[in-house]
Amino acid sequence: MAGTLATLERNLITYKRNWRASVFSSFVLPLLFIISIGIGVGRYVGTVNGWDYLSFIVPGVLAAGAFQTAHGESTFAVMSDFKWSRAYHAMRATPLRIGHMIGGWQLYIQIRVFIGSAIFLAVSALFGAVHSPWVLVTPLVCALLALAVGAPVSAFAASLNSQSYFPLLTRFVVIPATLFSGVFFPVTQLPTLVLPLAYASPLWHAVELCRAAMLGTEPLWPAPAHVGYLLLIAAAGLVWANRAYSKRLKD
Template structure:
């Protein structure tokens, strides 16, 4: 694990110098969503499933923030480390193993997600959107959601040469997932033919787990199914990332 923590330490040093660039997307933007949509639009929406709209969407915004952070930190930074800065190639010339590169980067993303989640939860509590002591589990849920997303996206980023693929990823994966994975309204309101796409998204499982933890209700499916699905995606993503990193550095 020494190599893994060496990779994490490098990223933390870089983040300490560049953290101001992430303040808006990681901390300010989610709070603006709470105020504008949760309170502003919520005044017209009323209640959903017995909860005021603010309380209903806050867990979804929390999960979607983790999802978007994981996705964005696994695209340009990973491709750039292979193609432009070639920092992965430099690390390959050291005792750091490929699995250390994969795990170290994922630990860095976990730090980013945990910091943003804790700040967002504190703000949500001020607005009265926390209703259950199980809220303490939400940073862990967001971390698992982030891993299930970031591992596979990192693997994808390691296999491409052109960053234009990322615009397709953002347009046809991140945006639809954010809009149609239960963040702003129940998935049951979607046409039955497209619901399986929402169920396949890791974001939906993260949203439902977060909503259950923050509101104290039951999840649509048994919680073990939601957690197990995210763990499965995480394991497959880490394996794919290790294979993709290995091939890229060998070539």
């Protein structure tokens, strides 16, 4: 555990020097979504499932922000520490183990997401988009989503020698997942053949949990099923990351 915390401390110190670069994507962009889409477009949309569009969309934007933060922090940053700065190679020369490196990085991402989610919720409450005390669990849901996304994407990044694959990941996975995981409209409106793809997305499960918590409603699936799916994806991602990191550091 001490090694994981030491890695986490290193990541937090690095972020302390560069935090201004993440302000727009982590805080300003979600706020613009609330104003432009939740309030602006919401005037024309009306209600969705009995809720005003702002209240419907805010939980989705919250989860999507965590999804995109976890993805962003698990691509170039991970490759950089392997290929350019070789920080992971330097860590390997110390008593730190592979698990410490992975754990410290994933904890850093979860802390980033947790704090960002809490701030976003505070702003959302000012707009009247919070309707249940269960809203307090949504930062934990976002942190779990961050692990379910960050672990496999970090493993993917550790397996690559070229950053040219990252735009493909964004174009064919991140953007479609954001558009068709229930963030902007219920997935039940999708064609039947496409529904399994939506259900396979970790983002959809987090959106369902966040929406149920913020509105005080029941998710489409039982909550334990959503949580279990996210835990399963996170565990598989951590196993993959351990193998990818180990192989990369042997090269």
